Amino acid sequence: MAENTAPQTTDGEGRVIIRTVGLKKSYIMKDVVTEALRGVNMEIFTGEFISVMGPSGSGKSTFFNMIGALDSPTTGRVFIDEVDVAQLTAEELAYLRCHKIGYIFQSYNLIKYMTALENVTTPMAFGGVQPDQARERGMDLLDLVGLKERWHHRPIEMSGGQQQRVAIARSLANNPSVLLCDEPTANLDLHTGQDILNILRKLNKEKGVTIICATHDHRMMDICDRLMWIRDGQIDRIARRDEVHVEVGGIGGMDE
Amino acid sequence: MKKEINVANQPWLGFSRIIQITVDGIRYRLFRASVTVAVIAVAVAFLMNILSESLIKRSVARDTRDRIHEMRLILDWSSRLTTPGNPESVLREVARSTPGGPIYQEVAGMAGLDEATMTAFHQKCSQGNSYLDFFANLDYAKRRNLIHTATGIGIFRRLQTPNGMEQFTKSLADIHSIRFTTSLDDLNTFLTDWGKLQVQLQAVVAARAKAVAQIRQQLAGKPITDALADATGSFGDTVRQAGFVFDGETVAPLVASQAQAELDVKRLQESMDSNACKQLIAQRANVLPADVNVIMMWKYLGNAKFATRYLERMKQENEKAIAYEQKMKNAPPKAEGETKATIDDTEQGTRLNVAGLVPERLVELAEARDMQASLLRAERLTVGAGLGFMGLGERLAWLLFVSLLVCGIGIANAMLMTVTERFTEIATLKCLGALDGFIMLMFVLESSFLGVVGGVIGAILGALIGLSRMLAAFGLNFAGAIPATDIVVAVFASVAMGMLLAGIAAVLPSFKAARLAPMEAMRIE
Numbered sequence: 195m196a197e198n199t200a201p202q203t204t205d206g207e208g209r210v211i212i213r214t215v216g217l218k219k220s221y222i223m224k225d226v227v228t229e230a231l232r233g234v235n236m237e238i239f240t241g242e243f244i245s246v247m248g249p250s251g252s253g254k255s256t257f258f259n260m261i262g263a264l265d266s267p268t269t270g271r272v273f274i275d276e277v278d279v280a281q282l283t284a285e286e287l288a289y290l291r292c293h294k295i296g297y298i299f300q301s302y303n304l305i306k307y308m309t310a311l312e313n314v315t316t317p318m319a320f321g322g323v324q325p326d327q328a329r330e331r332g333m334d335l336l337d338l339v340g341l342k343e344r345w346h347h348r349p350i351e352m353s354g355g356q357q358q359r360v361a362i363a364r365s366l367a368n369n370p371s372v373l374l375c376d377e378p379t380a381n382l383d384l385h386t387g388q389d390i391l392n393i394l395r396k397l398n399k400e401k402g403v404t405i406i407c408a409t410h411d412h413r414m415m416d417i418c419d420r421l422m423w424i425r426d427g428q429i430d431r432i433a434r435r436d437e438v439h440v441e442v443g444g445i446g447g448m449d450e
Numbered sequence: 451m452k453k454e455i456n457v458a459n460q461p462w463l464g465f466s467r468i469i470q471i472t473v474d475g476i477r478y479r480l481f482r483a484s485v486t487v488a489v490i491a492v493a494v495a496f497l498m499n500i501l502s503e504s505l506i507k508r509s510v511a512r513d514t515r516d517r518i519h520e521m522r523l524i525l526d527w528s529s530r531l532t533t534p535g536n537p538e539s540v541l542r543e544v545a546r547s548t549p550g551g552p553i554y555q556e557v558a559g560m561a562g563l564d565e566a567t568m569t570a571f572h573q574k575c576s577q578g579n580s581y582l583d584f585f586a587n588l589d590y591a592k593r594r595n596l597i598h599t600a601t602g603i604g605i606f607r608r609l610q611t612p613n614g615m616e617q618f619t620k621s622l623a624d625i626h627s628i629r630f631t632t633s634l635d636d637l638n639t640f641l642t643d644w645g646k647l648q649v650q651l652q653a654v655v656a657a658r659a660k661a662v663a664q665i666r667q668q669l670a671g672k673p674i675t676d677a678l679a680d681a682t683g684s685f686g687d688t689v690r691q692a693g694f695v696f697d698g699e700t701v702a703p704l705v706a707s708q709a710q711a712e713l714d715v716k717r718l719q720e721s722m723d724s725n726a727c728k729q730l731i732a733q734r735a736n737v738l739p740a741d742v743n744v745i746m747m748w749k750y751l752g753n754a755k756f757a758t759r760y761l762e763r764m765k766q767e768n769e770k771a772i773a774y775e776q777k778m779k780n781a782p783p784k785a786e787g788e789t790k791a792t793i794d795d796t797e798q799g800t801r802l803n804v805a806g807l808v809p810e811r812l813v814e815l816a817e818a819r820d821m822q823a824s825l826l827r828a829e830r831l832t833v834g835a836g837l838g839f840m841g842l843g844e845r846l847a848w849l850l851f852v853s854l855l856v857c858g859i860g861i862a863n864a865m866l867m868t869v870t871e872r873f874t875e876i877a878t879l880k881c882l883g884a885l886d887g888f889i890m891l892m893f894v895l896e897s898s899f900l901g902v903v904g905g906v907i908g909a910i911l912g913a914l915i916g917l918s919r920m921l922a923a924f925g926l927n928f929a930g931a932i933p934a935t936d937i938v939v940a941v942f943a944s945v946a947m948g949m950l951l952a953g954i955a956a957v958l959p960s961f962k963a964a965r966l967a968p969m970e971a972m973r974i975e
């Protein structure tokens with residue numbers, strides 16, 4: 195299925211940056227086995243902006259955790275830049291998570307006892323950036339998401355949307371090559387959501403950051419290169435945006 | 451193939467930044483942290499309390515033993531100078547004496563033994579003593595199996611008979627749980643020589659009896675205590691002439707002063723015969739004169755002002771008694787009935803020996819009595835100290851072990867709680883590129899820090915409680931026996947203990963969480 199959406203869609207470069215082979219994940223809780231992913235084969239190319247869609251509980255977040263090297267698959271393999279994630283040492287994994295991949299979690303996962311600025315600068319500190327430099331860059335990032343005035347606030351003192359924006363700023367801390375966004379606009383109003391989308395698009399177009407984005411937001415379809423539908427832990431369909439727009443009436447039922 | 455993602459090793463985070471993150475975390479969870487600190491403090495305080503009390507008890511026990519031994523010098527010498535003892539007591543005494551020591555020399559001198567004979571004698575006595583100890587420590591059933599009803603040196607007599615020996619060897623082979631102190635061959639040689647040894651012992655007893663007779667002659671019916679009060683003077687010489695080793699420099703002055711004290715105490719206690727004296731105390735203690743007893747008297751005499759007053763009253767009574775006697779002698783004898791009517795109780799007085807008594811002496815005696823009472827109390831309270839682990843006594847050592855366990859489990863529980871609460875945080879930090887080592891270090895640092903704070907609070911608290919409890923139990927007389935250095939070392943040890951336990955308790959769960967993939971850690975409840 196992945197093959198028919200050819201590389202030519204992606205700025206001509208067409209290098210595979212993330213590839214999954216027969217990816218399966220089942221959660222075992224006592225006797226109940228939940229199969230969250232049932233064999234996903236997927237290729238994502240450098241500089242691509244791809245939207246992942248699917249009903250709630252279809253396995254989007256699970257898929258993100260796998261390709262972000264945050265969780266180990268039950269079977270199957272994940273290659274990041276043609277390197278098998280399972281082969282990496284703990285130090286290399288930490289480096290990968292710190293410098294190369296940015297994560298925006300569905301539940302933000304901010305550190306509770308750190309201020310907004312500290313949350314943003316923590317990945318930089320892990321990456322070895324000097325504190326002064328980290329501070330400066332952290333303020334720039336907060337400015338980018340419109341929270342410059344709130345840099346000293348703790349997560350508990352901020353609204354859901356504001357926390358989400360801090361999480362976005364944090365994901366950009368070390369100029370990642372790949373950005374994994376789990377519902378980045380879910381808690382934002384139309385206007386702010388649009389701002390965030392603009393930022394993502396700009397990152398994608400100007401810096402060539404590969405963006406993988408789980409969303410229910412229809413506007414995302416306007417800016418992404420490809421769309422991928424997941425249903426019951428399996429890829430339902432993958433399509434280029436232009437293809438989708440042609441048959442726009444048909445997808446209404448598919449999405450959500 | 452050119453790779454955009456060049457995987458490298460993640461660098462280590464600066465130590466100051468780790469500390470900063472750790473401290474931020476603690477500050478944010480200040481309440482939770484203070485609860486943890488409190489748990490650690492209580493656990494360490496418990497440990498430290500037991501430890502400090504054990505140490506104080508151990509040291510007090512040592513101190514008491516020495517002081518009580520000294521206190522009983524007068525009793526020792528009173529009996530030594532008046533009774534010659536028997537072969538068995540001589541055997542034990544010689545066995546316990548150190549070669550060259552006073553008893554050793556005294557026995558050698560009195561019985562006229564040369565050095566070689568004395569050495570052999572001493573050695574034989576020690577052997578015999580070890581046998582007697584062995585039989586004394588057996589329980590009744592085993593003892594009866596081995597030697598029937600024989601006791602003391604009667605045991606040797608029984609073992610010398612063929613029947614007695616046969617029963618002994620057979621039972622010894624049957625009862626596997628006991629081990630004899632020496633080989634049976636050694637026992638046999640000892641028994642062969644027993645007759646000779648007995649003769650030697652008898653000779654010592656005879657020599658002693660002679661010396662005692664000499665002393666008795668000198669005493670001429672005077673109580674021994676009276677004579678011993680003069681131990682530094684001529685009586686000391688008499689004792690030495692009789693053949694006793696009685697050191698004029700070290701032992702005699704102690705014995706003399708103790709004898710004097712005993713005499714003075716007796717004189718003071720005789721004042722309890724006087725109603726007028728009793729009245730003085732009764733006024734103070736707010737009781738009836740008839741209820742005044744010796745204990746009240748000593749308490750009253752502990753105060754210098756009262757002691758002066760009391761001595762004054764004693765002198766008055768004595769003078770009154772002398773005057774009355776005089777008057778009775780001069781007055782013409784009266785008929786029976788008449789006498790009873792004219793005798794006035796308040797006029798009669800009581801003969802009291804107040805010669806040489808001064809108020810300071812009264813206070814001194816009262817204090818010495820107090821000290822003796824507290825010594826005896828301390829001896830009772832420290833029974834068993836000196837045995838077991840570190841000389842702490844078996845009970846205390848066991849208590850210490852239990853408190854260590856309680857301390858360990860308390861701290862481990864507190865730390866486990868704080869770490870497990872934070873698995874989400876661990877997972878998030880890992881997602882942001884934290885190394886496993888960083889996460890562990892962060893937690894170990896945090897809990898060690900809490901451990902140190904809790905440990906210091908607990909150790910000081912525990913030491914203070916232990917100290918005041920022990921002071922209350924033993925009295926201020928023993929303030930000098932408090933082992934200050936030991937307690938300081940114990941404080942440091944308990945702080946280290948708290949820190950170490952807290953650190954270890956944090957290592958295990960954080961190691962478990964840090965090793966997992968971030969999302970797996972996030973899923974741990």
Ligand SMILES: Nc1ncnc2c1ncn2[C@@H]1O[C@H](COP(=O)(O)OP(=O)(O)OP(=O)(O)O)[C@@H](O)[C@H]1O
Pocket residue numbers: 221222223228229230248249250251252253254255256257300973
């Ligand atoms: N920790 C877990 N233990 C057990 N089952 C889980 C766990 N996490 C997810 N699942 C199950 O895996 C399936 C996929 O979950 P996932 O979170 O990937 O869905 P999703 O597509 O992200 O949904 P949403 O749009 O609501 O975020 C669901 O059926 C869910 O019940």
Ligand SMILES: [Mg+2]
Pocket residue numbers: 254255256300376
């Ligand atoms: Mg999800």
